Amino acid sequence: MGKRIHNFNAGPAALPLPVLEEIRDEFLDYKGCGMSITEISHRSKLFDDIINEAIERTKRLLGLSENFHVLFIQGGASLQFCMVPMNLAIQGRPVDYINTGTWSTKAIKEAEIQGKDVRVIASSEDKNFSYIPRDFQVDKDASYVHITSNNTIKGTQWASFPDAGGVPLVCDMSSDIMSRPIDANPFGLIYAGAQKNIGPAGTALVIIREDMLERVSKELPTMLKYTTFSEKNSLFNTPSCFVVYAINLVLKWLEETIGGLEKMHQINKNKGKILYDFIDRSDFYQGTAAPDSRSLMNVTFRLPSEDLENRFVQEALKQGMGGLKGHRSVGGCRASIYNATGLEAVKALVDFMAEFERREG
Numbered sequence: 001m002g003k004r005i006h007n008f009n010a011g012p013a014a015l016p017l018p019v020l021e022e023i024r025d026e027f028l029d030y031k032g033c034g035m036s037i038t039e040i041s042h043r044s045k046l047f048d049d050i051i052n053e054a055i056e057r058t059k060r061l062l063g064l065s066e067n068f069h070v071l072f073i074q075g076g077a078s079l080q081f082c083m084v085p086m087n088l089a090i091q092g093r094p095v096d097y098i099n100t101g102t103w104s105t106k107a108i109k110e111a112e113i114q115g116k117d118v119r120v121i122a123s124s125e126d127k128n129f130s131y132i133p134r135d136f137q138v139d140k141d142a143s144y145v146h147i148t149s150n151n152t153i154k155g156t157q158w159a160s161f162p163d164a165g166g167v168p169l170v171c172d173m174s175s176d177i178m179s180r181p182i183d184a185n186p187f188g189l190i191y192a193g194a195q196k197n198i199g200p201a202g203t204a205l206v207i208i209r210e211d212m213l214e215r216v217s218k219e220l221p222t223m224l225k226y227t228t229f230s231e232k233n234s235l236f237n238t239p240s241c242f243v244v245y246a247i248n249l250v251l252k253w254l255e256e257t258i259g260g261l262e263k264m265h266q267i268n269k270n271k272g273k274i275l276y277d278f279i280d281r282s283d284f285y286q287g288t289a290a291p292d293s294r295s296l297m298n299v300t301f302r303l304p305s306e307d308l309e310n311r312f313v314q315e316a317l318k319q320g321m322g323g324l325k326g327h328r329s330v331g332g333c334r335a336s337i338y339n340a341t342g343l344e345a346v347k348a349l350v351d352f353m354a355e356f357e358r359r360e361g
């Protein structure tokens with residue numbers, strides 16, 4: 001096997017090594033059935049056990065009460081931008097959005113395409129989405145309030161969630177799901193593309209509260225209704241079997257090796273602190289997010305010139321650290337330090353950053 005590098009990719013992103021090893025070890029012969037997980041029927045008992053286990057683990061890890069359904073829906077987070085307004089907007093009542101960056105903007109656009117009455121009740125666009133807005137009012141007539149809990153590209157994160165006064169929160173948690181404990185009760189719906197923090201690309205994890213299902217119109221196309229997925233345990237058609245299987249292994253790792261989301265959060269806070277403390281002490285590296293809005297998942301920073309940034313990214317790769325280039329839309333550098341990117345990777349990065357600064361600063 002070739003040498004594995006420290007993986008700071010933003011998505012698809014690092015998976016825990018024990019999970020990859022388990023996948024490898026049972027890839028040709030899943031639990032003695034003589035076939036690969038990619039070769040068995042989604043109607044088999046073997047797969048039924050996998051999807052049910054993934055659902056139960058999700059409920060346990062997030063402490064979900066009985067009135068939440070856990071679904072797996074193909075099409076990534078981007079399809080959820082469209083399904084959310086399509087299913088959850090109530091006739092004659094606006095849909096509220098808080099715009100904190102590129103992904104929120106895309107979510108808003110999908111609601112507008114459908115002709116929904118979209119209100120952007122807060123935005124941080126005035127400062128290039130470098131902060132999380134705090135001053136806003138949620139109107140009781142809203143169908144829901146949509147937020148993006150972690151802004152993967154801009155490097156900001158909601159440290160705590162806004163009080164929507166009983167209006168259901170809808171949240172895109174693609175890049176920080178399972179990185180910390182949450183109180184799910186104020187959320188009508190949570191969705192996350194799997195490929196950042198919980199698995200390979202190919203499905204979105206959707207957590208929907210029972211009362212939201214009552215809003216779903218029977219007139220919608222079958223594959224675009226949440227009820228199709230909730231009524232058939234996400235098995236109306238063939239799901240992304242391999243992805244659901246891998247998600248289950250990541251959730252097992254979270255429960256059994258890490259010891260739950262409280263512990264995971266501690267590790268993530270520790271990783272973030274090491275990196276941000278280093279950036280704050282340096283005059284060479286500049287963090288781009290407002291300190292009170294910083295993400296524990298995506299650490300965005302700049303160097304004094306684009307030329308230095310390019311060399312930084314290239315030299316880091318030579319030293320076994322990959323994925324440090326910022327998103328093409330914003331430039332700069334970004335270290336994505338999701339659950340599976342460990343403390344040792346962050347320490348190696350900080351050592352390299354110090355060395356690069358000594359040489360070039």
Ligand SMILES: *Cc1c(COP(=O)(O)O)cnc(C)c1O
Binds near residue numbers: 150196
């Ligand atoms: C990556 C990402 C998306 C897009 O996910 P897809 O699964 O590619 O559609 C949406 N929202 C956030 C916050 C993301 O990080």
